[in-house]
Amino acid sequence: MTEIRAIVTDIEGTTSSIDFVRDVLFPYARKRLPAFVETHGDRPEVQHWLHEAAREAGLIEASRQDIIELLLGWIDQDRKSTALKALQGMIWKDGYEAGDYRAHLYPEVAARLRQWRADGLRLYVYSSGSVPAQQLFFRYSEAGDLGPLFAGYFDTETGAKREAGSYRRIAEAVGEQPQHLLFLSDIVEELDAAREAGFQTAWLVREPQALPATPRHPVHRDFDAISF
């Protein structure tokens, strides 16, 4: 195996449970989104993402109410829209700061990330959640503030997670040849794209999911099972 110099990890389904995102974060944002847009809709960064959402949907002359309904529908569909993710991140900030929740991590994740860091590996995140949302996630995790462990964060402004070009851009940004990078994810199409770009891959298949009979990528039950 070629030397691994840096690890790029997905969040949902990889470091953390899908249930936490679906049952805690999404409903929190869904409930507060209408009031958030009404109250903060004139802030330039909010205006920018509302405009981007309308553009993505092909809505011309959409009212604020139209955009709110559009975004609520996208939350329900778990659409990986960059605009939606940016707005969700702004709303989640209040919940983290108020102590309404802490980001879930699978039990071995924090210790294993610390060990990889102590071994000299650089750690990065690549998630559909916005970069500010990722930073909040690890700052307010169940295992404390893990932010200092990470050298950088990537979201869908770098590109879609199922496209090889996104991983090529990440490799370039971190200054490593792709073969020295290991991408961790629970989604096989993301791993396919990373491999196409030259990354090494690790497929996290957490209990109680069945192990695939003929996996296209090295499969691991948890971070402790990953060796290189």
Ligand SMILES: CSCCC(=O)C(=O)COP(=O)(O)O
């Ligand atoms: C920054 S955590 C929020 C999770 C989220 O919104 C999401 O879509 C997670 O997708 P991932 O790419 O981490 O599977």
Ligand SMILES: [Mg+2]
């Ligand atoms: Mg995932």
